[in-house]
Amino acid sequence: MSLQHKVTVGYIPEHFSVPLLLARDHEIFDNLKLSVEFIPCPEGSGRLISLLKSKEIDIAIGLTEAFVRGLCQGDDSYQIQGEYVKSPLCWAISTGYGRDDIEDEADLTKCNTTKVGVSRIGSGSYVMSYVLALKLKLGESPFEFEVLHNFQNLRASVNKQTTDIFLWEYFTTRKYYENKKLKQIGEIYTPWSSWVVVSSRSRDLSPSLGLFLDGLQRGIQYYQEHQEEAVNYILEHLDYNSKTDLQQWAKRTVFSNNVRLVDFQRNIIGTKDVLRLAGVVDNEDDVILERLHEGVRQ
DSSP states (O other): OOOOEEEEEEEOOSGGGHHHHHHHHTTHHHHTTEEEEEEEOTTOHHHHHHHHHTTSOSEEEEEHHHHHHHHHTTOOSEEEEEEEEOSOOEEEEEEETTOTTOOSGGGGGGOSOEEEEESSTTSHHHHHHHHHHHHHTOOSSOEEEEEOOSHHHHHHHHHHTSSSEEEEEHHHHHHHHHTTSEEEEEEEEOSSOOEEEEEESSSOOTTHHHHHHHHHHHHHHHHHHOHHHHHHHHHHHSSOOOHHHHHHHHHHOOBOSOTTOOOIIIIIIHHHHHHHHTTSOOSOHHHHHHHHHHHBOO
16 A cells, blocks of 8 residues: 555553554554654653654654643644543652652651652653642742653662652552552642643644544544453553553543544643642743644644
8 A cells, every 4th residue: 555644653652552553553544544653752741842843753642731831831843733631640659669758748748858750851740740749838949850761760760769759650650569669659630631642833744644633533442442452452562561450541541532622721721720830830821821822723
């Protein structure tokens, strides 16, 4: 089959990516005559934003808060096209297994300085640490940050005690609690839908972008109709080993029934408001609103 159009897509190789990967493996994109190059980014959403800025990818699927934060701060390298996952994301708060001085998140209020590991400045793990600080009423500059790029380095850092805590998606982290490699001290949910699809603004992506969104929607539909296959795929190809955990995750996770839609008030304005309260963005509100309207497809 001759594929007439081509895009490069960055994604985070976690369980949330399974509808995308099933669409790839079942040739859904090929059947739409779209050639897709897949770029895994285990470092997270901050890395996806960097690749969009450097024009190395055309499309990315990542965490809502990271992309909204970028838009608020004036990043015009991408535009949010729609929601990928409608349900909120549960972030686990982890420390080293042997850290007896940190038993729960309330202990962070007693520390003079808490050093937080993040994948990148501006990533989801960075933004959610501010949401945690807001929850704990720790003030505007509560933490010191160390950029560690990926989940493996974050886990190592809390056990070496070069950092005190880090935040990462709960089900990705859970097995490390069970095998006593990490200790969970709390969890926090995003007050917005958790994942969005964004596209580069550096070049005209029509009609490839529309074809990709069509294929992604079909991948979600395939996932919904073949959840047993999806769970087994995650167990075989991604870093998970508990079928029970994945079945619980599947019950809690709601993928979008229209990846071309964005709930602007809840997921864009709502995210912006939390970021402002957390001290993550500080521009004038009228400036931010203009940036958001330009940066979100409506």
